[in-house]
Amino acid sequence: EVQLVESGGGLVQPGGSLRLSCAASGFTFSDHYMDWVRQAPGKGLEWVGRTRNKGNSYTTEYAASVRGRFTISRDDSKNSLYLQMNSLKTEDTAVYYCVRVYDAAVDIWGQGTMVTVSS
């Protein structure tokens, strides 16, 4: 079964850091681009960023709202995706979803992990 399981969410103070992880199983993780998508409470979906695969040099793209503060990385040997979040702001409070990209489109979603930025 294809599965994505996020972890690492929690409560953090403004200005703090947090690292989210996503464990992938049931498919060849290394072949795929992977994204992070977030959803603030009661709001719509917001694309956070993307990491390409090894064949595309693991290059990354980011939304303007997180560029310079968030870093997406991956470890293909561990079938894992990461989101390092620094200088967190209250507006970063959201459920963060790890998603698989297939043929350029999102096809599989994780269950999400909640990040709350508050003092």
Place this chain on the structure above:
Amino acid sequence: DIQMTQSPSSLSASVGDRVTITCRASRGINNYLAWFQQKPGKAPKSLIYASSSLQGGVPSKFSGSGSGTDFTLTISSLQPEDFATYYCQQYDSYPLTFGGGTKVEIK
């Protein structure tokens, strides 16, 4: 950035109704348009990619159409399990952007 505008933002419909949701892009996105369904408290589910191709396991009552800037998602016969919020997303250019969502409620 490409702005995605969904309409309506919400609608009320009855079981068995045919429902159509529209998504308009601020500039042409070829056919790089996806649709997602989200139920309360759950992760989104992918329904359609490339404007009209169904993701695996998605029932054929869902269909997508459109090209350029105007796209539609149609549910041919609304069932109780289809009451949810639907989002479109363009993946033609970065940053990828979502529509604001359409909440489909029971009449």
